[in-house]
Amino acid sequence: MYNFDYHRPASLEEAASALTSGDDPKIVAGGMTLVPTLKQRLAMPSDLVDLGGIAEIKGVCEEDGAVVIGAMTTHAEVASNDIVKAKIPALAALAGGIGDPQVRNRGTIGGSIANNDPAADYPSAVVGLGATVRTNKREIAGDDFFTGLFETALADDEIIVSVSFPVPEAASYQKFDNPASRYAIVGVFVAKTGGGVRVAVTGAGPCVFRQSEMEQALSGSFSADAISGISTSADGLNSDIHASAEYRAHLVGVMARRAVAAA
Structure with missing residues (x-):
């Protein structure tokens, strides 16, 4: 994988803010497609915004x-x-x-x-x-x-x-x-x-x-x-x-x- 900044917001507002914090941020939900793509170095996001902590x-x-x-x-x-x-x-x-x-x-x-x-x-x-x-x-x-x-x-x-x-x-x-x-x-x-x-x-x-x-x-x-x-x-x-x-x-x-x- 390439280096990236990891975010785990607790609300939609925090997630939306995190999506504007990097040059090329990506959302990760379950990660079933994104994580293999990252492991194969086919993607190079600046930030990963993990939605797993948003209960709503x-x-x-x-x-x-x-x-x-x-x-x-x-x-x-x-x-x-x-x-x-x-x-x-x-x-x-x-x-x-x-x-x-x-x-x-x-x-x-x-x-x-x-x-x-x-x-x-x-x-x-x-x-x-x-x-x-x-x-x-x-x-x-x-x-x-x-x-x-x-x-x-x-x-x-x-x-x-x-x-x-x-x-x-x-x-x-x-x-x-x-x-x-x-x-x-x-x-x-x-x-x-x-x-x-x-x-x-x-x-x-x-x-x-x-x-x-x-x-x-x-x-x-x-x-x-x-x-x-x-x-x-x-x-x-x-x-x-x-x-x-x-x-x-x-x-x-x-x-x-x-x-x-x-x-």
Whole structure:
């Protein structure tokens, strides 16, 4: 690792101040991506601002018909939380399928969506459920939050505080995962909400995206048969040693039908 100054603020105000104290500060949440990057000397931040000491951005609560999850809530806590399991079981199941026990007990929902790995699971839930990302400065609609490969709408000095998930009528997340990392080669989150059906795809492209043709078909008939003839174009999808773009395009349909059937 390169040398850096370490900060562990006790409040959001202290964290925001620390983010302006160095030339190139970085936030560390669970550290599941940042710490390996530092160890490989692929990043050289001037300061690390550890959010682990800020109690106000941890935990789960209900608010105005939505499930609100603090940014520093771990995957394991989301998976085991009684409110999440009762109100949005698909979200609890998604969190329980991330990585391995070590990752689930250290990684956080805020860190995951801020990093926006193209194969991460949470982005599909944020978009699929029409969630709202709350920061120390504003609220950002889930559809507007993820902007590209490892890119989000967050400003450099912005801190995620929580994510508000509307409770759906029905929902399911199904993924075809890499057996070693459990990252999604393709994952599909399907949600039936009061505002219509949403289908969010992760792992297939450089960034999470919605499958609008499937959404329209499912709005008319919420059944796996309704989308059996719908295909996804391979243009622009990821292609690597794990799966070609064409195979990922095929998996979008497979996972979507499984998600609808499970929901």
